[in-house]
Amino acid sequence: MGIISSGFRGRRNKDQPGLPPGQYLTESFPVLSAGPTPRIDTAEWEFQLTTETGQSHSWSWDEFQNLPQEEFTVDIHCVTSWSKFGTRWKGVSLDTFFQDVDTSHPYTMFSSYGGYTTNLPMEDILNGKAWIVHQFDGEDLEPAHGGPARLLVPHLYFWKSAKWVRGLRMMDRNDPGFWETNGYNLHGDPWLEERYW
Amino acid sequence: MSSTWRTADVVEARFETATARTLALQFPEPVSSIGGQHVDIRLTAPDGYTAVRSFSVAGTLPPTGLEITVEELEDGEVSPYLVRDLTVGEQLEMRGPVGGWFVWQPSDTSPVQLIGGGSGVVPLMAMVRSHRAAGSTVPMQLLYSVRGPSSIIYRGELEKLEASSPPLPVEYVYTREAPPGEPVGRLSPATLMPRILPPAADPAVFICGATGFVETVAAWLVEAGYTESRIKTERYGGTGDGS
Numbered sequence: 001m002g003i004i005s006s007g008f009r010g011r012r013n014k015d016q017p018g019l020p021p022g023q024y025l026t027e028s029f030p031v032l033s034a035g036p037t038p039r040i041d042t043a044e045w046e047f048q049l050t051t052e053t054g055q056s057h058s059w060s061w062d063e064f065q066n067l068p069q070e071e072f073t074v075d076i077h078c079v080t081s082w083s084k085f086g087t088r089w090k091g092v093s094l095d096t097f098f099q100d101v102d103t104s105h106p107y108t109m110f111s112s113y114g115g116y117t118t119n120l121p122m123e124d125i126l127n128g129k130a131w132i133v134h135q136f137d138g139e140d141l142e143p144a145h146g147g148p149a150r151l152l153v154p155h156l157y158f159w160k161s162a163k164w165v166r167g168l169r170m171m172d173r174n175d176p177g178f179w180e181t182n183g184y185n186l187h188g189d190p191w192l193e194e195r196y197w
Numbered sequence: 198m199s200s201t202w203r204t205a206d207v208v209e210a211r212f213e214t215a216t217a218r219t220l221a222l223q224f225p226e227p228v229s230s231i232g233g234q235h236v237d238i239r240l241t242a243p244d245g246y247t248a249v250r251s252f253s254v255a256g257t258l259p260p261t262g263l264e265i266t267v268e269e270l271e272d273g274e275v276s277p278y279l280v281r282d283l284t285v286g287e288q289l290e291m292r293g294p295v296g297g298w299f300v301w302q303p304s305d306t307s308p309v310q311l312i313g314g315g316s317g318v319v320p321l322m323a324m325v326r327s328h329r330a331a332g333s334t335v336p337m338q339l340l341y342s343v344r345g346p347s348s349i350i351y352r353g354e355l356e357k358l359e360a361s362s363p364p365l366p367v368e369y370v371y372t373r374e375a376p377p378g379e380p381v382g383r384l385s386p387a388t389l390m391p392r393i394l395p396p397a398a399d400p401a402v403f404i405c406g407a408t409g410f411v412e413t414v415a416a417w418l419v420e421a422g423y424t425e426s427r428i429k430t431e432r433y434g435g436t437g438d439g440s
Contacts, residue, residue, distance in 0.1 A: 182297035
């Protein structure tokens with residue numbers, strides 16, 4: 001048992017099923033980012049997947065829009081302790097992008113317009129666990145929330161869901177990305193409270 | 198290890214404004230922090246219920262202490278307790294300090310422009326204090342947007358820093374209420390640019406405040422030709438629903 005604050009009552013919205021340890025529920029959609037919001041024209045947007053052989057697979061905005069689209073509702077969890085239930089997204093599963101890709105490397109590094117990077121094991125992005133999304137709640141994704149397109153990996157802390165995503169490359173080692181070299185956990189499972197180093 | 202909880206004694210508490218209070222925390226072991234980092238504070242109610250929130254470190258009290266400044270958020274869960282109810286002599290649990298991005302290191306050699314809105318000044322003040330403590334000669338200046346004179350956190354200390362040698366240049370922007378002779382109104386590119394280090398100085402820029410403030414100011418700076426990769430941002434207390 002920790003230190004007791006005898007006068008502290010709290011709001012007690014934490015006994016909700018689906019809320020990971022140490023999280024609280026929010027109705028709003030806070031914005032967190034490390035620098036200025038990049039403005040990306042969809043005419044110039046491109047998503048590029050690079051394998052260990054140096055082979056690149058790339059999709060223009062129109063090609064991305066023509067891939068099979070999924071609409072789904074998930075809970076999201078930020079390392080700064082807020083969680084938001086029932087967020088509605090539209091986008092393309094990572095499984096779709098990997099359909100014709102030949103790779104044996106077990107890790108990926110995602111990168112974004114603006115320079116952000118985050119590392120993810122393949123087992124955390126395949127089999128319906130991750131998407132490139134371009135709509136939130138029925139509307140085009142705003143730049144402040146990562147538009148025109150962001151990565152969404154809802155089962156991990158939200159910093160893994162890279163905003164302004166532009167591509168990924170395969171890695172044989174689990175090298176750290178941006179926040180992972182700046183004090184945050186290499187993996188980021190909210191149910192295990194993998195927040196910091 | 199930053200991810201373990203440690204116990205802090207609250208040794209001092211002082212109001213900075215009507216709604217912001219600084220808490221001085223002391224630990225049984227040494228604690229250090231780089232200017233701009235944050236900590237997680239955990240409160241536990243008598244029945245075991247816990248709540249955790251992040252707060253910026255305001256400064257260090259070497260070797261075993263540090264200060265946080267907490268702005269009370271309407272409808273907040275943790276901040277009202279820390280600002281209104283907590284008394285000196287109580288204990289808290291803390292994790293951190295953490296963060297390696299929105300930080301200023303005394304070894305940094307480039308000019309620094311700090312831009313804060315409201316309680317977003319807190320991590321910037323940690324940088325100012327670190328800059329002073331290190332005797333750094335790197336130019337550092339602060340632009341601080343506040344509702345009015347009574348909302349200025351660290352007012353007395355900032356006045357002293359402005360009058361010291363070398364002075365810390367501080368520019369205030371008053372959004373609701375200003376002292377006699379000062380303009381009132383929201384920041385615009387025209388009022389901002391003449392009051393900060395120019396793009397030619399290629400300053401490291403740290404912006405902290407509510408989301409709208411940070412988004413807007415960062416976009417203006419990019420537009421004005423500041424180096425995008427040298428602009429670091431942090432949203433502070435901007436979750437909209439309180440904490």
